[in-house]
Amino acid sequence: MKNDGFTLRKRLLSFRYAFNGIKWLIGHEHNAWIHCFAAVCVIVAGLIVRLSAGEWIAVVFSIGSVLAAEAVNSAIEALADVISPDYNEAIGRAKDMAAGAVLMLAVAAATIGLIIFIPKLF
Numbered sequence: 001m002k003n004d005g006f007t008l009r010k011r012l013l014s015f016r017y018a019f020n021g022i023k024w025l026i027g028h029e030h031n032a033w034i035h036c037f038a039a040v041c042v043i044v045a046g047l048i049v050r051l052s053a054g055e056w057i058a059v060v061f062s063i064g065s066v067l068a069a070e071a072v073n074s075a076i077e078a079l080a081d082v083i084s085p086d087y088n089e090a091i092g093r094a095k096d097m098a099a100g101a102v103l104m105l106a107v108a109a110a111t112i113g114l115i116i117f118i119p120k121l122f
């Protein structure tokens with residue numbers, strides 16, 4: 001956290017920490033498994049129907065947004081469990097809102113998927 005100068009080694013280490021977080025997310029969070037499975041299905045379908053560059057941008061951004069929101073949601077849950085393992089109304093609300101953020105992006109991503117894929121199927 002302290003500012004003791006830029007080094008390439010430290011920047012590379014911060015990538016490693018970020019990858020550790022992604023590894024934990026994919027290894028332990030069941031919702032992330034569902035999102036990853038959906039992402040793989042969409043990518044395979046996109047390759048089959050040959051999406052345009054613009055369509056790929058929408059798909060990639062949607063997948064990235066949902067997975068990133070899931071990571072933030074899991075981080076908030078982990079912090080909340082340390083801060084307040086016992087029942088606490090505010091903690092419950094914070095967890096519900098974090099989960100709501102994932103749901104909003106997942107619904108938006110699903111809608112984008114339908115807009116892109118439905119015309120290609122019919």
Ligand SMILES: Nc1ncnc2c1ncn2[C@@H]1O[C@H](COP(=O)(O)OP(=O)(O)OP(=O)(O)O)[C@@H](O)[C@H]1O
Binds near residue numbers: 086088089
């Ligand atoms: N300490 C707490 N105080 C009050 N309510 C809580 C608390 N912990 C969890 N809850 C309630 O239970 C819900 C589920 O919390 P939990 O931590 O079990 O998430 P989860 O089911 O593991 O979520 P996800 O499926 O996204 O991983 C929360 O959204 C919240 O409404």
